[in-house]
Amino acid sequence: MTAPVPADVISRLKAVLGPEGWSQDPARLAPKLLEWRDRWAGETPLLALPKTTAEVAAVVGVCFESGTPITTQGGNTGLVGGQIPMGEVLLSTDRLRAIRETDAVDDLLVAEAGVTLAAVHEAAAAVRRRFPLGLASEGTATVGGVVSTNAGGTQVLRYGMARNLVLGLEAVLPNGEVWNGLKRLRKDNTGYDLKQLLIGAEGTLGVVTAAALKLSPVMASRAVAMIGIESPAAALRLLARAKDATGGAVEAFELMGRLGVEFALKNIAGTRDPLAEIHPWYVLAEFSSGEPGSAEAAMERFLAEGLEAGLVRDAAVAQTDGQAKALWAIRENQSPAQKPEGATWKHDVSVPVSRVADFLTEATAAMQAFVPGARIAAFGHIGDGNIHYDVLRPDGGDDAPHAARRDAGSRIVHDIVASMGGSISAEHGLGSMKAEEARRYKSPVEIEALSAIRRALDPKRIMNPRVLF
Ligand SMILES: Cc1cc2nc3c(=O)[nH]c(=O)nc-3n(C[C@H](O)[C@H](O)[C@H](O)COP(=O)(O)OP(=O)(O)OC[C@H]3O[C@@H](n4cnc5c(N)ncnc54)[C@H](O)[C@@H]3O)c2cc1C
Secondary structure, three states: OOOOHHHHHHHHHHHOOOOOHHOOOOOHHHHHHHHHOOOOEOOOOOOOOOOOOHHHHHHHHOOOOOOOOEEEOOOOOOOOOOOOEEEEEEEEEOOOOOOEEEEOOOEEEEEEEEOOOHHHHHHHOOOOOEEOOOOOOOOOOOHHHHOOOOOOOOHHHHHHHHHHOOEEEEEOOOOOOEEEEEEOOOOOOOOHHHHHHHHHOOOOOEEEEEEEEEEEEEEOOEEEEEEEEOOOHHHHHHHHHHHHOOOEEEEEEEOOOOOOOOHHHOOOOOOOOOOOOOOOOOOOOEEEOOOHHHHHHHHHHHHHHHHOOOOOOOOEEEOOOHHHHHHHHHHHHOOOHHHHHHOEEOOEOOOOHHHHHHHHHHHHHHHHHHHHOEEEEEEEEEHEEEEEEEEEEOOOOOOOHHHHHHHHHHHHHHHHHHHHHOEEEEEOOOOOOOOHHHHOOOHHHHHHHOOOOHHOOOOOOOOOOOOOO
């Protein structure tokens, strides 16, 4: 727990924020101090609610001068604990809610940090554009959070992660100075890129106050299919064919094991088995195109050729938006559907795409040896080599012994990932949860270089002090 914040610092913070700009009301604080899975419960002496970039700068300035730690929070949907304060001042972006600009010529949208991803999608649609980054948490996750965690999602295969979708940033640096880097340039080769340092910094290098986001054209055709397959190896061969069939226009290519589909059928109301027969694995594929009818035609061709090659066992193609939504719901509910099943070790890992099938085989053999009867629910963005590899306690077993072995079990999974040149955090970040574990897999040279950058920008280590290295 962070050391108590002196009363005079709290008074100065209240003064710069004004009466509407802070709270100590336990009822108002409660939802911000609890992580959505109840995994972390935090504490804060003050919730700061700045309304403008200048107010953010004033708060950070007071904290810098007095050496007071701050944790920044957006929508509180992060999965690695980075947004939950443990005694630090909690700076919320709740009131930074303006969409400052949308421009369909420069194809950009400038949004303040507290704007939700769903509101960005709506504002982009209003100028016949879209922001191609979708998350199941998009109704609550904010621009500041998405940028600061370098979020991914289901469309990374085609559009990249947040890092590829940000043209410029405005941020308050740890010393309280405002950096206006809200550029709208597609090319800017002028040395180190401060924007890219802040993206994925998980709040350790400053507070992002606004971002210029890159927009894409709206697609004229879209095809969504659920495909029953034999194995992850078949999924990889199909992925290569999907890229060929669309000239690289694969919008999403998601893998799911049967067990995860069964959890959704059992635990998520309204879920229907997508195909008549049971298959060991499934791929949810989405193609899109600027040309009317083209995505549907490409999907039809791709599935017919896949059937002929023996890679597709069966497939259902959505005929309506409602059907597409129902297929996507099975994928998006993979994680929520596990909740009633008891203790789980969750892993958000990536390996080179070519090694996904090897990883699943090796990790599953190791987990079955470590916890006989463990239920493995593996799903994720196979096109990015990113698998959410979840190890649930045996059916009917107790939660406590399974939870107690989490660290040892995760170490086995992470070592396999590392042996394949992979990453122990593909898209969720390190937060306070995985920072120590990540030290095992990064070289001392890299950790020292990264720590030196942090020391240079935040010599007092006031920004999200428990996060990263
Ligand atoms: C159901 C569900 C599905 C999800 N799916 C995905 C997925 O597919 N891909 C994926 O990548 N993530 C996913 N996530 C994780 C999460 O939604 C993302 O990490 C999201 O980007 C976090 O945004 P947020 O506003 O909630 O940030 P928070 O949770 O509030 O914060 C996350 C981190 O960013 C920092 N931060 C927040 N705002 C700022 C700011 N303005 N300036 C500086 N630092 C800041 C915080 O300090 C913290 O370290 C999912 C989460 C849930 C609950």
